[in-house]
Amino acid sequence: MVDASLLTNPVYLLQNLVDGLARGAVYAVFALGFTLIFGVLDIVNLAHASTFMWCAFAGWVVMSLLNMPLIVGLLASMLFGGLVAVVLEFVAFRPLRQEGAERLSPMISSIGVSIIMVSLAEAAFSAQTKKFPSGVLDPKPLYIGGTDGVRVSWGQLLIVVVSIVLMVALGYLIRRTRTGMAIRAVAYSQRAARLLGINVNRVVVITFFVGGVLAGAAGILIGLLTNNISPSMGSDIELRGLAVVILGGLGNIEGAVVGGLLLGLVETFTIAYFDQGSDYKDAIAFIILFLILLIRPNGLFGRQEANRA
Amino acid sequence: MRTKRTVGVYLRYILYGLLAVSLAAYAIYFTQNPNVNDLNRFLINAILGLSIFVTLNTGLLSLANAGFMAIGAYSSAILVAKVGLPLFLSLPLAMLICGIVGLLIGLPVLRLTDVYLAISTLGFGEIVRVIIVTTPDLTGGATGANLSTGFPFERMRQTETWMLVLFLAFLIYLFYWLDRSKTGRALRAIRQNSGAAATMGINVVYYRNLAFVMSAVIAGAAGVFYAHQIGSIDNNDFRFSKAVDILSYGVLGGTTHWFGPILGAGLLTVLPVSLREVFGTSVAFFTQLPVIINGLALLLVVIFLPGGLFQPSRYRHKEMPINEAEIADDVAVSKESPPLVEGEAVGPPADALPLLELHDVTRTFGGITAVDNISFGIPQGIICGLIGPNGSGKTTLLNLITGIYHPNRGRILLSGRDITGLPPHLIAKLGIGRTYQNIRLFNDMTVLENVVVGHHARIKTNLFTTWLRLPQERRQEALARQEALGLLKRLGLLGFASQPASKLSYGDQRRVEIARALALHPALLLLDEPAAGMNDVETALLAEFILTLKRQGYTVVVIEHHIDLIMQVSNEIIVLNFGKKIAQDVPVEVQQNAQVVEAYFGQE
Numbered sequence: 001m002v003d004a005s006l007l008t009n010p011v012y013l014l015q016n017l018v019d020g021l022a023r024g025a026v027y028a029v030f031a032l033g034f035t036l037i038f039g040v041l042d043i044v045n046l047a048h049a050s051t052f053m054w055c056a057f058a059g060w061v062v063m064s065l066l067n068m069p070l071i072v073g074l075l076a077s078m079l080f081g082g083l084v085a086v087v088l089e090f091v092a093f094r095p096l097r098q099e100g101a102e103r104l105s106p107m108i109s110s111i112g113v114s115i116i117m118v119s120l121a122e123a124a125f126s127a128q129t130k131k132f133p134s135g136v137l138d139p140k141p142l143y144i145g146g147t148d149g150v151r152v153s154w155g156q157l158l159i160v161v162v163s164i165v166l167m168v169a170l171g172y173l174i175r176r177t178r179t180g181m182a183i184r185a186v187a188y189s190q191r192a193a194r195l196l197g198i199n200v201n202r203v204v205v206i207t208f209f210v211g212g213v214l215a216g217a218a219g220i221l222i223g224l225l226t227n228n229i230s231p232s233m234g235s236d237i238e239l240r241g242l243a244v245v246i247l248g249g250l251g252n253i254e255g256a257v258v259g260g261l262l263l264g265l266v267e268t269f270t271i272a273y274f275d276q277g278s279d280y281k282d283a284i285a286f287i288i289l290f291l292i293l294l295i296r297p298n299g300l301f302g303r304q305e306a307n308r309a
Numbered sequence: 310m311r312t313k314r315t316v317g318v319y320l321r322y323i324l325y326g327l328l329a330v331s332l333a334a335y336a337i338y339f340t341q342n343p344n345v346n347d348l349n350r351f352l353i354n355a356i357l358g359l360s361i362f363v364t365l366n367t368g369l370l371s372l373a374n375a376g377f378m379a380i381g382a383y384s385s386a387i388l389v390a391k392v393g394l395p396l397f398l399s400l401p402l403a404m405l406i407c408g409i410v411g412l413l414i415g416l417p418v419l420r421l422t423d424v425y426l427a428i429s430t431l432g433f434g435e436i437v438r439v440i441i442v443t444t445p446d447l448t449g450g451a452t453g454a455n456l457s458t459g460f461p462f463e464r465m466r467q468t469e470t471w472m473l474v475l476f477l478a479f480l481i482y483l484f485y486w487l488d489r490s491k492t493g494r495a496l497r498a499i500r501q502n503s504g505a506a507a508t509m510g511i512n513v514v515y516y517r518n519l520a521f522v523m524s525a526v527i528a529g530a531a532g533v534f535y536a537h538q539i540g541s542i543d544n545n546d547f548r549f550s551k552a553v554d555i556l557s558y559g560v561l562g563g564t565t566h567w568f569g570p571i572l573g574a575g576l577l578t579v580l581p582v583s584l585r586e587v588f589g590t591s592v593a594f595f596t597q598l599p600v601i602i603n604g605l606a607l608l609l610v611v612i613f614l615p616g617g618l619f620q621p622s623r624y625r626h627k628e629m630p631i632n633e634a635e636i637a638d639d640v641a642v643s644k645e646s647p648p649l650v651e652g653e654a655v656g657p658p659a660d661a662l663p664l665l666e667l668h669d670v671t672r673t674f675g676g677i678t679a680v681d682n683i684s685f686g687i688p689q690g691i692i693c694g695l696i697g698p699n700g701s702g703k704t705t706l707l708n709l710i711t712g713i714y715h716p717n718r719g720r721i722l723l724s725g726r727d728i729t730g731l732p733p734h735l736i737a738k739l740g741i742g743r744t745y746q747n748i749r750l751f752n753d754m755t756v757l758e759n760v761v762v763g764h765h766a767r768i769k770t771n772l773f774t775t776w777l778r779l780p781q782e783r784r785q786e787a788l789a790r791q792e793a794l795g796l797l798k799r800l801g802l803l804g805f806a807s808q809p810a811s812k813l814s815y816g817d818q819r820r821v822e823i824a825r826a827l828a829l830h831p832a833l834l835l836l837d838e839p840a841a842g843m844n845d846v847e848t849a850l851l852a853e854f855i856l857t858l859k860r861q862g863y864t865v866v867v868i869e870h871h872i873d874l875i876m877q878v879s880n881e882i883i884v885l886n887f888g889k890k891i892a893q894d895v896p897v898e899v900q901q902n903a904q905v906v907e908a909y910f911g912q913e
Contacts, residue, residue, distance in 0.1 A: 044424055095313075095612045104370040105611045107427055108560055111553055112607030119597040119604070126593060235549055239435055242428045250424065276443075283439040286432040293429055294417050 006273060014150045016272045017265070022156035024264020025163035026221045030237055031244035031256040032170060033085075033214035039251030040187040040207045047088055047110040049234035049241065050117035051212055055081040055219030056229045057121060060130050070136040070220075074162070078216035085212025086205055088113060093208075094201070114234075121231035129230040132223050155224035166217055167257055173210065174253065183207055187251075243285035246292050249299025259300070263288065317613040324561070324606065324618050328576045334583035345470050346538075351578040352473035353534050358558035358570030359480050360527035365564040367520040368500030370423055372552040373414065373430035374528040376437040377407045379547035381532025383441065383448055386542060390460040396467045396537055403533045404526045411525025412518065419517040434552055441544040455541030468538035476534070477571075480527065483776055484567035490775040490782070491768045496520055498751050498762050505749040508711055510737035510766035510829060528555070557603055561610050563617030565753070572619050577603060662725045664689040664864050665710070665833055670719035672709055679705040680716070681888035687833075687881075692855060692865045694875035694896070697885035698908055703868045704746055706885070707835050711743050712736040724832070738766045742831030744822040746838045746868070752811035756802060756821050759810050760793035763828025796824040800854070815842030820851075834858065836867045840874055852877050876900075884908065 006012055030052060037045045059077035062068045068076070092109040141153045174180040185193040186203045194200050222237065223229055244263050248255020267284055271277040292299060335347070357374060364371045384403035388394045394402070418429045441448045449458030487493040495516050498506040507513050536542050557577055563569020581599035588595035610617060663686030672680040680702045687693050695703050708714045710721060712733040720729045728736055742763075751759050768789050774782040797803050800820045805813055810821055819839050826834055836855075840848045848871060855878045858865055869875050875882060875896070882899045884892040886908040892899055899905055 038424075044427060092608060102368075102615065104368075104423060104427070105615065107370060107424075108556070109608050109611045111556065112604045112611065114604070115550070115553055116601050116604035116608070119600040123594040123597040239432055242431065246425075246428060279443050280439070283436060283443075286436045286439070289429060289432045290417075290436075293421065293425060297421050297425065 011145070011149060012272070016268050018150055018152055018156065020265035020268035021261060022159045022264070023225060023268055024261035025159050026218055026225055026260075027237070027240055027244050027264050028257045028260025029163045029166055029214055029221060030218035031241045031248070031260050032167070032253065033211035033218070034241050035245045035248065035251055035253060035256040036170075036214070037207060037211045038245065039253070040183055041093070041204060043093060043106045043110070044242075045088070045093075045110050045211070046107060046238070047092065047114040047117065048085075048211065048215055049238035050114040050121075051081055051084045051088070052215040052219045052222075052237065053121060053231060053234035054084060054117060055212075055216035056223050056233060057125060057130070058216075059220045059223060060132060060229050063136055064130070064133050067133075070158075073132075073136070074217065074220045077220045078213045081212035081214070081216025081219065082209040083212065085208040085215065088212075089205055089208040094204075097204075118231050118234065125231060129228050131227050131229065137224070159221045159224055162217060162221060166214065170210070170214070170253065179203075179206060240285045243289040246289050247299060252299060255299050313613055320609055320613050321618060324576065324610075327580060327602075328572070331576070331580045331583040334586060335579045338583065338586050347578065347582050349468060349470055349473060349534075349538050351575060352470070352477055353531050353538065354554075354558060354574035354578050355477055355571045356473070356480065356531040356534070357528060357555045358562060358574040359477075359484065359567060360524045360531060361555050361559040362484075362564065362567055362570040363496075363520045363524040363527070365559045366500060367496045367517060368423070368503065369419075369517060369520060370427045370556075371430045371521065371524060372427060372549070372556065373411075373433045374524065374555045375547045375549070375551035376430075376434035377411065377525040377528035378532035378535065378551070378555075379434075379437050379441065379542075379544070380407050380410055381529030382536035382542050382547075383454065383532075384529070385533040386454045386460055386536050387447065389537070390454070396533075400530060400533050404529050407525045407529030407532075408522050411522040415518045415521040415525075419521060420514060431549065431552070434547065434549060438544045438547060451544065453541060453543030453545075454536075455543075460541070466538060466540045468534045473534060476530065481567065486775050486778070487772075488567065490772075490786075491765060491770050492516070492519070492772055492775065494754075494758065494762050495765060497754065498765075501751040501753055502749050504713065504733075505745070505751070506762070507733040508713070508737050508743055509763050509825065510734050511762075512732075512734045554603070557607055559617070561606050561618055563619035565616050565620050568621075569617050569619040573617070576618075663687055664724055665866075666720075666722040666725075667710075668720045668722070670706075670709060670716045670721060672705060672714055672716050678888050680709060682719070683885075683888075683890050684719075685883055685890060685893055687864060687866065689832075689864050690859065690862055691880040692859050692867065692878050694879035694882040695866055695868045695885070696870075696872070696875060696882060697891075701885040701908075702888040703885055704837060705888075707743060707837055707866075707868065710736075710835065711741055734766075737829055737831075740829070740832035741835065742826035742829040742833070743835040744819065744826055744837055744839060746841070748815070748818045748822060750810040750818055750821055750825070752809065754810060755807050756797065756810050756813065757790070757793055757806040759821055760796055760824045760828050761789050763825040764789040764793065766829065793824075793828060796827055800824050801850070816844065816847045819843065823854075832864060834863055834865045836865065836869075838868055838870065840869055840871045848874060 030048075034045065034048050037043055037048070055077040058080040059073040062076045063070065063073040088110070092113045093106050096105045096109060137154045137158070141151045142157065144150045144152065172180075174183060182193070182198050182203045183206065185196065185198055186200055186207075190200050193203070218237075222233070240263060244259040245256055247262065248257070248259035263285060266288070267281050270281050270284055274280065339347075357378065360374050360377075361371070381403045384406045385396070385399040388399040388402060389396060414430075414433055418426055442451045444450065445452070445458070448454060449460060452458050454460040495506065495511045496519075498509065498511060499513055499516055503513050535546075539546075554577065558573035559570045560573070561576065562571065562573020577599075580602065584595070584599055588598065590596050665687040666685075668684050670680055670683050671678065683702075683706065695706070697703055705714065709716055712728070712731050712735070715730050720727055722728065723736075723739055723741065726739070728739060731739075751762060754762070768785050770782050770785050773779070794803065794806065797806055800823060802817065802820055802824065805817060805821075810818065813821065819842065823834075823836065823839060839855075840851055843851060852874050855865055855867065859878075867875065867878065879896055882892070882894065882896055883890060884899060884902070884905045886904075891904045891908060892902045894902065
């Protein structure tokens with residue numbers, strides 16, 4: 001299966017490392033929004049991927065139709081994502097956040113919203129794929145170690161820079177600010193937070209906004225990676241996002257980052273080193289998912305007891 | 310809350326209206342263009358609806374059914390086209406394959422919380438598709454199983470409407486009796502409160518797996534019919550959107566009665582057909598309209614009509630007059646359990662071991678030691694009060710005894726038998742019944758059904774006796790009902806027997822919990838604040854009742870803040886403070902105990 005000549009080629013190895021990290025960074029940013037909302041609210045938001053898809057289209061509209069530069073597209077997409085997520089909170093989640101509602105209801109309502117969003121996108125943009133305009137980035141890649149060396153595209157560089165900035169910013173928000181403290185308090189216990197005078201609904205709205213901003217950033221970043229924007233792009237990344245979140249432990253922010261990078265690397269290396277690797281690539285996320293559920297249901301970094309059945 | 314319910318009522322009218330209009334439109338369309346394809350599709354979808362119903366009705370959100378449908382479809386396609394079996398033989402084989410796969414997936418996943426089930430079943434559906442795509446020799450790969458890949462069943466569209474009607478009728482027969490059986494009650498109990506179900510002796514993991522496998526088998530059968538209706542299949546037929554469709558049949562139609570998902574499948578099959586006929590397919594928005602309506606309906610139903618469109622009052626058909634002669638005073642369902650004989654003392658045997666023994670039991674949560682090195686023995690036939698200030702570890706201790714938590718250190722023995730680490734349902738079967746400080750009744754069941762669930766472990770029936778209508782089934786069910794009525798009579802609850810448990814007052818609900826726990830015929834009964842929410846008269850009656858239980862040979866542990874009640878009924882009192890036992894003595898001595906006084910009133 002493995003091509004022997006490739007194994008001994010260091011440039012090829014480094015090249016795949018770079019590609020894998022860029023891919024993994026996108027997965028991580030996407031999964032961060034997922035895991036943040038789960039960690040704080042105990043909700044699996046299956047509309048996160050549709051938010052992400054709509055953000056990619058919003059970025060496409062800003063850059064292709066309005067001819068704006070990439071940075072404007074990125075910021076517009078992030079803002080759009082934040083607003084969509086806040087709307088979702090009001091429409092699909094807040095009405096269910098009362099006593100007596102079944103635990104599974106939010107997941108079902110998010111599925112409902114998600115299929116509405118996907119079919120609206122199909123009606124608006126047709127099922128055909130869209131591409132970012134070619135001018136947004138310099139198409140000439142950077143070379144490390146001469147033209148025979150490792151190739152890094154400007155898109156990949158941007159992906160890595162933007163994701164690092166976002167991860168640091170999220171870490172700062174959660175650990176160092178008053179808002180972050182309130183978010184952690186709500187995550188620990190909504191009741192206790194309310195008794196301490198925290199406006200829980202406000203904190204939840206902020207959390208959704210932040211989750212949506214991350215989905216927006218991921219939408220642009222994946223556009224830079226694959227340049228392939230379509231209504232079905234959400235479902236492709238959704239399952240990967242879930243696998244990453246499980247891998248890192250549901251609700252665990254550092255876990256999502258490491259899990260995302262890991263999945264990106266494993267996928268890239270599978271394609272690079274195995275015949276028919278691209279056929280199996282899609283299965284990797286799920287194989288990881290099942291193995292983790294079998295062996296360490298709390299994720300690689302989880303400590304809490306997950307077995308509540 | 311009020312407006313929410315009003316919106317729900319209107320939503321139900323709108324959805325029934327939509328169903329009526331689209332049925333009418335479909336009827337007109339059908340007379341002009343009679344073909345059975347849409348009818349067959351409805352019947353297959355109804356079968357799929359029943360497959361998701363089993364899991365939803367057990368409180369499981371599974372998105373695996375599209376995957377199982379694919380496994381059923383491909384198994385049958387291979388068996389018919391490549392092996393040469395007839396359709397009617399491939400059906401049970403394909404169902405068997407789905408059942409085995411369902412068990413293999415369910416065993417690891419159903420031990421975890423519901424969120425993991427939803428996520429992993431979503432992944433499962435995709436894995437099935439990846440396997441199909443990557444095995445072209447067996448399945449036709451990405452091209453699909455059709456004539457070009459060596460599946461010559463294209464012209465043999467073997468699925469006939471009568472087969473589907475027959476199969477659906479068969480399923481309805483199974484569901485009708487399942488709902489009225491021990492298994493059906495257990496599944497519903499798990500959905501409503503899995504914790505309480507476990508302490509009633511119901512093996513939650515087993516029944517979750519059973520429901521999951523049943524769901525897989527039914528979805529597989531639907532897949533078989535689907536393959537032979539279309540005549541060619543493709544992995545894209547079983548995408549995540551299919552799983553969502555199937556989920557919608559259940560959620561929209563209703564998750565409390567088997568007719569719900571059939572109704573849901575009807576609405577979601579006929580509506581797109583009639584919309585297509587009305588709007589055509591030229592405008593993009595209109596081709597998306599059925600999906601948008603589907604999503605919108607899903608969202609609105611979950612918020613405004615939880616439980617779905619079709620929710621017959623469960624209580625109406627149970628509102629049968631209770632025959633006085635039917636009420637058991639001293640009938641036991643099974644011979645080996647001690648009968649509930651009124652008044653007669655069953656004193657402790659002379660050489661009695663303590664019934665319950667705790668040896669150095671410790672349980673910590675994070676840095677907090679909730680139960681700290683506690684040891685005691687409770688002899689048979691006494692009433693033991695368990696008191697202590699709030700947060701002193703009383704309820705944690707009960708949760709340790711009933712297996713909800715396991716101790717970090719120490720051993721717990723029941724009649725000399727080590728029960729440390731056993732799961733709650735086994736501990737319940739060994740003879741420990743309990744009630745909860747925060748009432749945990751099965752709110753959507755009647756008072757009578759709640760108590761019958763308590764008989765679960767002693768009703769000797771199974772799915773075969775249920776579905777074959779063996780005499781044993783009716784006898785056992787009747788006995789359980791009689792005995793449950795007897796228990797309700799003893800607790801003065803007979804008048805409420807056919808009312809939903811949630812409609813009762815606090816004090817009455819506490820007594821239903823006691824009746825439900827007694828239905829286990831427990832050697833040891835643990836009551837967690839049974840008098841909370843009761844008035845003085847009710848409390849006095851409760852005290853009297855607890856004393857009656859003692860006379861009948863029950864051993865009872867009571868947690869209570871009504872100190873009068875404790876002093877009145879207890880033979881012995883154990884006092885906890887900060888997770889430690891600070892006293893165990895007869896009531897009079899405990900009242901004098903300096904440490905106890907200090908714990909309650911502080912140091913002088």
